[in-house]
Amino acid sequence: MSAPPPAAPLVRFEAVGKRFGDVVAADGVDLELAEGEFFALLGPSGCGKTTLMRMLAGFERPDAGRILLNGADIAGLPPHRRPSSMMFQTYALFPHLTVEQNVGFGLKQQGWDKARAAARVEAMLALVRLEGLNRRRPHQLSGGQKQRVALARALAVEPRIVLLDEPLAALDRKLREETQLELKAIQRATRVTFMIVTHDQDEAMGVADRMAVMQAGRIAQVGAPREVYERPANRFVAEFIGEANLFPAKDTGDGADFTLVRPERMTIAAEASPGAIPGRVAEVAYFGDRTRYVVKTDAGKPLLVSQAAGQAPLSLQPGDPAFVSWPKNAEVKVPA
Amino acid sequence: MRRGPSPFNRLSVGAGLAFLYAPIVLLVIYSFNASRLVTVWGGWSTKWYAALAQDQAMLDAVSVSLRVGLISASLATALGLLAAVSLARGGRFGGRGLFGAMVYAPLSLPDVILGLSLLLLFVALGLPRGFWTVTLSHATVTIGYATVVIRARLASVDPSLEEAARDLGCPPAQAFLKATLPVIAPAVAAAWMLAFTLSLDDLVVASFTSGPGATTLPMRLYSAVRLGVNPEINAVSTLLIGAVAVGVSLAGLAIGRRRDA
Amino acid sequence: MWKVLALPYLWLAVFFGLPFLLVAKLSLSHTALAIPPYAPQLDLSRGLSGLAAFVRALSFETYARLGSDRLYLAAYLSSLRFAALATGLLLLIGYPMAYGMSRFGAGARRLLVLAVILPFWTSFLIRIYAWIAILKPAGLLNQALALLHLPPLTLLDSDAGVLIGLVYAYLPFMVLPLYAVLERHDESLVEAALDLGCTRTSAFWRVTLPMSLPGVLAGALLCFIPMVGEFVIPDLLGGSRTLMLGKTLWTEFFANRDWPAASAVAIALLATLALPMALVQRQQARLAGETQA
Incomplete structure (x- = not known):
């Protein structure tokens, strides 16, 4: 009894494999993500979850298998042509640009006209509750504020899917819990598909509609958090979750x-x-x-x-x- | 994750290095040219090296340069070490900015200005120009370089090393000598090497501050070069380049061994 | 302890600070057929009246002479032009080189940095000398051109020769600061730009280049400042009509024995370089602050 497979998958990994030298990062990974869901990829460090995400974003090429987006193979698309946008673990905010320039970076690249881009930036800053910090530079922001700018920047380009790489790892515990709730609220409000990569089970269970547990390059189990917790597919999952x-x-x-x-x-x-x-x-x-x-x-x-x-x-x-x-x-x- | 070099990256690096090394390689090759005409190849020969051994003026100049270099580099390193310690560990003492400026200014000033000003000092003091004026000048000009090298290393040394030594009963000066100095010793050696090389290489400051009987090697070379290229200069140059190559390799080996140990 | 630490500053005050006052003073004197060849001389044995007589005899006459002589002005402007041109060329050659270096693996990077530093350890004079044999009318470059059936170039004793020499001698000083900045460049910032729709090329222009501007400034200043006062390169590779301040100062001093003029040239040079040097100092201080933080 697994969660119902998404009717029309937005993203589909088909037998995806990837190795770095002797290290197997992905080994026959099959996975489907539905439009509009909040999906978590959970696993210990080194299990290949970040590599899976980077393959979806276009920063790594799979050695085997295919990745489909809306049914089309995206192997040939470079990162800048993919409708995904990533929120980096280090946030990767451009230090030489202001908050609004960071958020508007992708819009400028896509050639939005100025007024429309400015309105979009404002809307994004409002969404992450950072109004008024437009002219600040990244080094003048707190960790939590940086995280929000990174999220606003990723959302601004109207992606089909937002990829979040350990988005809360750099925050302290209290802030992390608050931010989890906010992330979920923002995802629900925007209806954009979110895929989060994390090693923290509380984080995954706190935000995700569905989650996949990865173990040494393979998917050990996919399901709703409750299902994974209550009916672990194997010993590894049983011990890793809770x-x-x-x-x-x-x-x-x-x-x-x-x-x-x-x-x-x-x-x-x-x-x-x-x-x-x-x-x-x-x-x-x-x-x-x-x-x-x-x-x-x-x-x-x-x-x-x-x-x-x-x-x-x-x-x-x-x-x-x-x-x-x-x-x-x-x-x-x-x-x- | 770092992306590997593209063909364009390889080309820019390769072309840049070729530009840097081609003249040096050509110089070395033509030092073995049998022909007196430097740029016409006349077969292999080592006769210019033999001629060099007979050139007493050149040999004297080498000796002067080596002695000036040894003494001035040692002075500059000692003073640079003190300056580096005071700048790195002195906290924010008053006038620190001014001291820093004084130490680093000679690094970027054109040689002609340094040479002229030092000469005027020696004239004003009534010091006869010669070996010692060159030596003092070189020490002055190279303090800044020694300071930069040592300070860079000092900045990465954990100050608690010295605090631990003091905690264990060493007075401040001894704590520095026993705890910090051994750690920064390679940087001190590198600073000395740099000061020595700069002294050996300097033409302009030496020309201003030197006097009769204290002609350094660059001064001697310069007057020879002014008369035109000749294979003997190539031979001296090759020997100098060889000495540098050996010195740098030995230093590299020593540092490598320290790292492995 | 503190007294010992004050030693280097005392040394620099005597051998670096004091001489500058002397240069400034001498630039206000006039030449005389004497040893040393200038007047007035400060006669301290006459006490205060000696000092007063000395101060009265100082004048800006040398500066006026320099200012009215077209040759000095031409040398001044030509120095700035050479240094600016060479700095531009150095950026064009040095930036791709430093950027290329930063893309190699850690081991190769260390070797490449060593390869760029190494020429700096070999004699400057010798490296410039090596170019004479290459650039001479019958030199190695023209021999190579003849083999390719190309017309010969006149480069030695010309402005082009000086530019080649400047670029050659200062290339490591441009490459190293640029490399230092580019090597630390966070690759995830480039990835973020790609993710937001940039191509590799536009990511370079919008992220990598703007972020490396401090290195560009450092490299440019580090090269520009000493090049303005360069003597050996214009002297050996330039023609008789090549004008540069370093050469002018040298000629005034050694050939014309006009010490006040040489001093005034030095002061003019110093005044010109004061601003860029202050910029370098500020950047140095900031860097030192960063490494300590």
Whole structure:
């Protein structure tokens, strides 16, 4: 049960392969992006997600396979002829130009007439809430402001798809969370297709309608965030997205190699109950909205248990005996 | 990601380097020309090198230049080191801008102005012109170069090295000598080499400030060149170029080894 | 410690600052058949009255003489013209070269930089001398042209010869600052321009070139300033009619023994170069500030 494949894909990767020397950056990648969706490409660093994006933008050529845009192969198009526009990880704002010159850069290149271009620049600055900073230069802006200028510049040229390369990596945590919400709002308002590349699962899950998890040049799973979290396609995805308790599966004959139980589905108690696994608390970490326990048991790896705030408060300390249990429907079968 | 050079890029670099090196290569080749006419090839010969060994005036000039270079480069390097330290580590002391200007101005001033002004000083002081006036002049002219080289290296040395040494009980001067100086030693050596080469190369300042009995090699070469090209000059030039090539290669090797170690 | 650090400034005050005052003073004196060949002489043994007599005898007569002599004015303008022309040529040759260098891989770049610096370590005089044999009427260039059945060129003892010499000698000074800027150029800015619709060519004109202007300015000043006062190149490669201030100063001093005139020429040269030199200083200070930050 995967998310419904887009009816009319805007972008289609077909068996795309790319290697740099001995490093495989993409290996038979098949992927479809629908018009108007917010798509996240998630994976650890070095998994090939940035290369995939750069191939779409035209900065790298695939060694194998095709990339289709609206059904047409774009292999022959140089970056400047592609209807995609990229927001660079370093923002790549032109330091010798003002904010409005940066935002209007692509419009000037496309030969927009001055009045129309000026109006478009104003509209973009309003969209990212940077009115009045027209004459500033990049070095006079804060990190968050630079990020917005980069977004406004990418959107100004009316692209079919905006590619965002780790757009929030340079911001601090608080600003990052605010900006996530804004990105999503801007995407919804403009209805432009967004593709974001990130190694941060919170970021991907926070903004994306659908996401793909990449592992060593291959797509491990594609789906809505909830689906990927709750029904990971393999062990790698289970462990990469969120925290996971994985148990070797008893031989049930359904092909699953592991049983996954997410920490928040587990319950920890000081007293024994039928079926609960006995153990001893090794670590307690308090996060405000939840408390995380590491419980050592006689069998296998320590268990991670997460108790949401608002549940009956416990006063378990490291070294205390504890009992961990979970409902049967919390168990998910995961292939290796 | 850096894009590789295009054919046009290769052509511009290749043509530029050919322009830089062609005259030097031709000069070297024609130093082995048997013919007295420099630009007419008369077969291979080393006779101009033999003739050189007999040219006492030329040999004297070489000796003067080497001695002037050794002393002036050492003076300039010592003073340049002090200037670099004060500029890099002195913080924003008053008049720092003026000091900086004073150190760097000789770098861009035309030689004729430097030569003339130094000469006038020696005349005013009543110093007889000769070996020492040239040496002092060269030291003055090259301080700025030595400072630039050393300061560039100093800027990238972590000041906490020296603070650590002081924390461990060294007085400031000793902390500098023990903690910072070893780190910047290659730059100090490079500064000395640069000052030495500039001194060896200078014609204009030496012509103004020198006197009888202190004819440097460039002065000697210049008067020979004024009389026209001759194969002997090619031979001297080739030897000088060879010495520079050997010196630079040795320095390169030494730096390479340091880096590997 | 601080006293030791003051040594280089003391040295420069005596051997660099003081001499300039002397040049300024001498430019206000007049020639005399004496040793040294100028008057008035400051006679400090006569105390204040000596100083007063000395100051009274100073005059702007030498400057007036220089200003009214067409030859000096011509030399002055011709120096500026040579330096400006050569700076333009250097940019035309040096920019593509520095840009090309910046595109190579790290190892090759290091070698190329070394290759550009290396000629600087070999004698300037010798490198200029090498051109005489090439540019002579029966020299190597004309021999090569004859082989190709092309008419010979008269380059030695001409303005063209001086330009070739200037461009040749100062090429490393143009290439290195340009390279320093271009080598640091962030490739993602070019990619951003391509992404926004620029071709490689328009990305160069709209992004790379404007961003390298500080390097262009640094290279141009670094070459222009010493070229205005250049002596060896016009002397060896230029003709008898080639006029440049460095040569004029040299002739006044050595041939005509007119020390005041030589000093006045030096002051004029200095006054002309003061502005570009101040610009260089400012840029140096900014660069030093950046590397420390």
